[in-house]
Amino acid sequence: MTITNDLIAQHGLTADEYQRIVEALGREPTLTELGAFSVMWSEHCSYKSSRVHLKTLPTTGKRVLQGPGENAGAVDIGDGLAAVFKIESHNHPSFIEPYQGAATGVGGIIRDIFTMGARPIALLNSLRFGSLDDPLVRRTMAGVVAGIAGYGNSIGIPTVGGEIGFDDSYTGNPLVNVFCLGIAQAGEIIKAVASGAGNPVYYVGAKTGRDGIHGATMASAEFDENSAEKRPAVQVGDPFMEKLLLEACLEVMRTDALVGIQDMGAAGLTSSSCEMGSRGDAGVEIDVSLVPQRESGMTPYEIMLSESQERMLLVAKQGREADVERIFEKWDLHAVRIGKVTTDGRLRVLNNGEIVADIPNKALTDDAPRYRRPVAEPSYLKTTQQLDLAALGPPPQSRDVFRRLLASPGIASKRWVYRQYDHMVRTNTLVLPGMGAGVVRIKGTTRALALSVDCNGRFVYLDPFLGAQHAVAEAARNVACAGALPIGATNCLNFGNPEKPEVMWQFVRAVEGMGAACRALDVPITGGNVSLYNETDGRAVLPTPVVGIVGLIEDAERVVRRLFRTGGDVVVLLGESRAELGGSEYLKVMHGQVCGVPPALDLAREAALQRLLVDSAAAGVLHSAHDCAEGGFAMALAECCFDSTVGVSVDIPAVDGADAGFADIAALFAESASRVLVSTSADGATDLLARASAAGVPAAQIGVVGGDRIRITVAGRPVLDEPLADAERIWSSSLERVFERARAVA
């Protein structure tokens, strides 16, 4: 078959890239080879636009056992154990087919974790959708949630937390980012490496079909009105098969018969074979005719590019074949020997013994193109950064804002969502979803891990550098509120088309901000994922660099929760409130505006605040802790009461510099950073304030827990006085009503 220009373009390759392929091979590629280069050099697999920037992120630290480059990162959590974790996107498939797209996203990240030799024990997710007024968005969200539930619940890994945001920019391009954490013996982390000439290469798991061919290429292009035609490129998940694979693989790993293992995710058999060979400086030779196939007449091209789910490639030690095969047989799986490790560093693909591809592994992996794409500061910033409150008309009543924000889907209870997830299986979940960071205990130790995924896309849109810093700070602050020391991070960078200089500028600035914040807070990034081309009809999503943070709690009995506990406890606000309404939920919900500059962030002060939280929690001083995020102080205070059955009464100072008439709004709803609402016993307040003073963290005793109302005065003047039950009803039923009303109408 001749390789035409059309064929090259269809494979998403430029003329220059094709020329590089010819040079790497020393000849024209075969069709199978062209397919292999196409997927391996796609943005999704090669990180060609992002890699030069990702290199600037901090990835090392005294606890880091595995940084970027493997299936997942790993950090030391003591007791000879490692926390293995990563976040990954499945945005494009989830738009085209919400249930299966999201389900297979869960399946993929779980495989990344257990291939490291870790037992997965917790899932989180970070989701973004358009406005729920749109029936298509509701359908997408319902499908995504059901897909995550369908997969995670069946396989028996609890979904213990997450976050969901809404903005019109996500209407045609939802974000589905899934985080998984597993526990491994620190000294027994398994690598995705092929080595040892003559060692057998095994294929195990589901049979290969024509599904998902060019999924990686699909994920590296924008959407348009024809996207629905791409549905065959979305795979179908089988959580039961994955459960068998998980158990069987962990059992094989407990023997010493294994050399390396990798799942066949994006780019399927192609990526797993050449990446394992490349990491081991070895060659891999496989015969596709031996690959178990679900359909007849599949070509080598199709077999190599299929993204059928629940498949693994593993290299065993020569002579130990029987041990490996016996374990898979026990789980009714068949490990099929499809090739061997060689010494020549090449990926050689045979079809019934005849060579159909013969490529140096490095040409597909390390030597893939790298671009430093042009950047340009977006013109929109000139207008969006202007915030003129006076132009918005007279300020609304605080009470109306309070109620509207409680009902807004970004803030309202996500119970309708997390009730569909099994969040308790494995009996480790100490803090249930909807209550800040998810917390799971580590059985057999006294420790627990707190997990949080966060990103405020509005902040990043308005100032990518500062906004990405906020994402890191907020995720770390959330685990610190639980009493956990942030020890490792993973990121999922969701942006638009990197070939547009303004998008690329957002990306570069966000990575710079993220790196600065991770260094200041001492949380290395151990891996992650980049998802570009999140655009539909030329319109990009809000830049959304989601950060997942793992925090370590030394004494699981000292976990701090969000809810106020008992009447009479003292409420203390840590941090400073300023008139910072830029990028706020208030502006979005009440005025439909995304404008202004995000709140300032002093990273040194943030670090001091987090240390104070961790130390005070360990000392048993804190009865509750909750950070002020979307909706500001007032929302945070209300959330501390919901589900607790006790109200609260506080007096806060007026904020400086608020525009005329907006002083109360700013005091209640501005989203100033580095603020945490904590409660402690009446006796403990002195201790806590002394600790805060020593740490250099501003702290003020602002009120007491008790009663059945939420009462706020500003400098002694009443501004809000709401029955707790009313507020809680609005907050807890809002999302449910959206979906149930929609169902009733349908």
Added chain:
Amino acid sequence: MKFAIVVFPGSNCDHDAHYAAEHVLGQQAELIWHKDTSLRGADAVVLPGGFAHGDYLRTGAIARFSPIMQEVRRFADAGGPVLGICNGFQVLLEAGLLPGAMLRNASLHFHCEHVHVKVEQTDTPFTLMCPSGRLLKIPVAHGEGNYYAEAEVLVRVEKNRQVVFRYVDSSGQRTAEANPNGSLNNIAGICNEGRNVVGLMPHPERACELALGSADGLVLFESVVKAVTEGAFAASR
């Protein structure tokens, strides 16, 4: 005493039940692979939650053909205490060891949440330490827990006092709102006529420690320890 916890390939609450029996309760517990043909001298059998064989067809429909189920049936017929939790309950229904069937939840959604159940029968090996009418706060986590039985079966189950657990609200009232899945008569768990086989949708093994939100489920396991130790329920061998 010794628990046998049956492991189907898609079981996922097997380790939770094992942990509750061994670490919380301090009893012996052994995981038994579904292809095994012996319960290895266990005094009580637990069929745990999960998705036994993927359950794409009908929950528990294939599990009843697993080799170990012959042994479970023999054990139950001989009077031994058997507890089916969630998927285990579904398997017991499919195997005919308990009457009735499961439908999808009325909401058509998977549902995971703490609920309240009232203990109505205390003459089973898993409830004999409960005062009658006691409320237990225990989580549910299922997509197909909507208990159904034909009219005459339902009448018989009620008349024979086979409804062991019923969904109620936090004040103990049997209301429609307290029913998480649409089960007939708010049925959360039942026993067989011999009263030694009990199945329930809520997960008592997830409610054995206060750190997890409730320790109300522990009484089911403590009851069977007492039943076995005192010889109240034992399989005649």
